[in-house]
C-alpha cells in the first residue's frame with residue numbers, strides 16, 4: 001500500500017494565521033477595535049511558559065493586543081479569581097486564557113466557571129461546553145470551541161472533505177481534547193466511538209475506525225496493526241522522550257513509522273496538530289472581538 005499522505009498542520013496553521021491576521025486588520029479598519037488576548041500563567045512549569053509565550057507572541061504578530069499575566073506558584077484561588085474578574089471587566093480584553101494545569105491548591109472548575117463565557121477563547125466554560133454538547137449537525141460554530149479539537153476538525157475537513165457516515169474513534173476522554181473532538185465529529189455527521197483506558201480490546205475498536213483521533217499522552221501507544229488500512233489518523237500526543245544520544249525528541253501517541261504505510265492520512269509530531277492549537281486560539285480571539293463589536297460570524 002502507498003504511504004500515508006502527511007497532514008501538514010504546520011502549513012495549514014500558517015494559512016489560518018494569515019487569514020486571522022487579515023481579519024484583525026479588517027476589524028480594525030471597520031470598527032477601530034483591536035482584538036485583545038489576556039494570558040494567565042500560574043507557577044513556573046517550563047512547558048506552560050513556552051506555550052504561553054508563544055500565544056502572546058503570535059497575538060502580537062497578528063496585530064492583536066496581548067496582556068501577559070504571571071502569578072507565582074503559591075497564588076491562592078481567590079487571588080486568581082480576582083484577576084479573572086478584572087479581565088472580565090476590562091474592555092480591551094476580548095479573550096482570556098488561563099493556562100492549564102493549575103497548581104493543586106486551585107480548583108480548576110471554579111476558575112473556568114468564573115471566566116466570562118463571551119471571553120472564553122478556550123471554550124472551557126460550562127456554557128460553551130454545553131453549547132458544543134447540544135449543537136445540531138452541521139450548525140455553525142458561532143461560539144468558542146476548544147482550540148486543539150477545533151484544529152483537529154479543520155485538518156480532517158481539509159484532508160477528507162465530507163466526514164458524513166464515517167466511523168470515528170476518539171481514544172481519550174479528556175475535557176480538553178477527547179470529549180470536545182467527539183462532539184465536533186458528531187456535528188460533522190460521523191458515527192462516533194469514544195474509547196479510553198478501560199475500553200475492552202482497544203486495538204480492535206481502533207481497527208474499526210475510518211478516522212482515528214488519539215489523545216492519551218502515551219508515546220507510541222497506538223501500533224500500526226491497530227489501524228484500518230486507508231484510515232485517517234490524527235495524533236494529538238506531544239510526548240518528550242529521551243533519545244539514544246542523551247537528548248530528547250517529541251513523539252506522538254501513535255507509532256509513526258508503523259502507521260505510515262497503513263494509514264491514508266496521518267499527522268506528524270511535531271508539525272501536525274500542535275501548530276493548530278495556537279492558530280485556533282487566535283481564530284477564537286478574533287471571533288470574540290467580532291461578536292463584541294456586534295459583527296456577524298465569519299469563517300476564515
Ligand code: GUN
Nearest residue numbers: 097098099100101122147
Ligand atoms: N494546557 C494544555 N493545553 C491547553 C489549552 O488548550 N488551553 C489551556 N488554557 N491550557 C492548556
